[in-house]
Amino acid sequence: MKQHTCPFDDPKYIHLKKTTQSNSRCAVYAGSFDPPTNGHLWMILEAQQLFDKLIVAIGVNPDKKTTYSVDERRAMLKAITQDLPNVEVADFENDFLVNNANQIGAKFIVRGIRSSADYEYERAVRHINADLQPSIQTVFLMPPREISEISSTMVKGLIGPQGWKDVIKRYVPHAVYEKILADNVDK
Secondary structure (H helix, E strand, O other): OOOOOOHHHOHHHHHHHHHHHOOOOEEEEEEOOOOOOHHHHHHHHHHHHHOOEEEEEEEEOOOOOOOOOHHHHHHHHHHHHOOOOOEEEEEEEOOOHHHHHHHHOOOEEEEEOOOHHHHHHHHHHHHHHHHHOOOOEEEEEOOOHHHOOOOHHHHHHHOOOOOHHHHHOOOOOHHHHHHHHHHOOOO
């Protein structure tokens, strides 16, 4: 008769043992959030229910031109997450997300899948992350159809034409909408 052993005794599952013994399950949800959209907010709301602590991390890429500064994006994210006590907003620069997650003690990375193209990209990144930090798991969430096509780029592209204020209101949280209006009073 084969003796049953706990899978946590297998070295390739040791990270599960550490995670389950921990009192706090911490995850990181990262993006540029330029600006935060209803799609981002949906991801935050869903992820914060799954984890004891969710860090919403603004990834800073010095080679990428952004519309809003890190401080502005942080303020918008804090405004839309102020009623979520287990959510913190942070930023990181010049580091792989998975290494940043490891440094701050997160054991999970949360990523959104909106399309098959997203899936293929995120699958490849997940494997690279596992090569860099095997103890950190990636959790994929799929937003509902009505918000799956929303992106920060799409939102910024809607600003300007007649009636844009009514259109854009559907795609961003109220605090973000107010910031966009304040920054575009001349349009």
